[in-house]
Amino acid sequence: xxxxxxxxxxxxxxxxxxxNLILKAEVPGVKIKDLHIHAEPESLSIAGVHPKxxxxxxxELIPSQLHYGExxxxxxxxxxxxxxxxxxxxxxxxxxITMPKLDAAGIGNF
Numbered sequence: 068x069x070x071x072x073x074x075x076x077x078x079x080x081x082x083x084x085x086x087n088l089i090l091k092a093e094v095p096g097v098k099i100k101d102l103h104i105h106a107e108p109e110s111l112s113i114a115g116v117h118p119k120x121x122x123x124x125x126x127e128l129i130p131s132q133l134h135y136g137e138x139x140x141x142x143x144x145x146x147x148x149x150x151x152x153x154x155x156x157x158x159x160x161x162x163x164i165t166m167p168k169l170d171a172a173g174i175g176n177f
Contacts, residue, residue: 076140077113088144088166095160104155104164108147111164114139146170
């Protein structure tokens with residue numbers, strides 16, 4: 068299977084606590100330096116690239132089910148977030164983005 072130039076979106080999960088929205092995205096093989104996270108009060112976008120490292124001596128014997136190339140995902144959020152207070156970490160191929168909810172700070176919705 069040849070590497071497709073199509074943009075792909077990672078598998079995601081969005082959970083809510085009393086004070087945070089927590090998004091997890093599966094991005095195995097992607098390095099944190101190759102990811103770009105952009106937050107707005109009502110949405111989040113993740114973009115990046117997962118390059119395919121393959122030597123000329125390697126031949127693909129079965130079609131790859133792994134995603135390579137450009138990734139991009141836009142996620143509408145169910146509540147507004149404090150954009151300046153989000154944090155992200157990448158551990159074992161899982162990107163976790165913690166987003167404090169705007170109304171949890173006592174500010175209320177707009």
